[in-house]
Amino acid sequence: NAGVTQTPKFRVLKTGQSMTLLCAQDMNHEYMYWYRQDPGMGLRLIHYSVGEGTTAKGEVPDGYNVSRLKKQNFLLGLESAAPSQTSVYFCASSSGLQRTIKETQYFGPGTRLLVL
């Protein structure tokens, strides 16, 4: 099993450009998450999904959109990138069997995004 994979690993964007980050998991997990990590700060939740076709806002959703059209994929979109979105983005998934935050989250290796 590959676990959680993220594409791309690194990307440079110009201000105003758009892009989509792809997260894929092969563990048949119900729940998926997108986080960002900035220097000197903890991970902050952007959006999450509790099942195929569902999405919900996290702590810092502004400037991002997400879609969960297939259970195994969770896409994070930046419609008009800004320098403030320079960050490392992590995707994670959890089984959803217990329906609680206690469930272990499995993380991807991250995508480093630089917006100039």
Added chain:
Amino acid sequence: DQQVKQNSPSLSVQEGRISILNCDYTNSMFDYFLWYKKYPAEGPTFLISISSIKDKNEDGRFTVFLNKSAKHLSLHIVPSQPGDSAVYFCAATRHLLMDSNYQLIWGAGTKLIIKP
């Protein structure tokens, strides 16, 4: 306003000795705490957790202690090994159900370096 604080950005410990990583929180409503470990170029991986009804939880070389009155938890690693060199994140939550009130608050992390 950081509700979960890891005040030591880094910690250096001799191999074989005890490593103690600290985490403070401000929200007295938090009732479940987790530690994750992160190696460079990888996503965080779950290490150990503790519920507020306990003051200690042990898993092999890793023990987490919770002092609710002080709003403080600590992760002890005994004995420390070179493979323990990583960034350690503490996280906390007060709302366990996976619904629209999802909340898992992360600290900024402490980089642990184990010296041979």
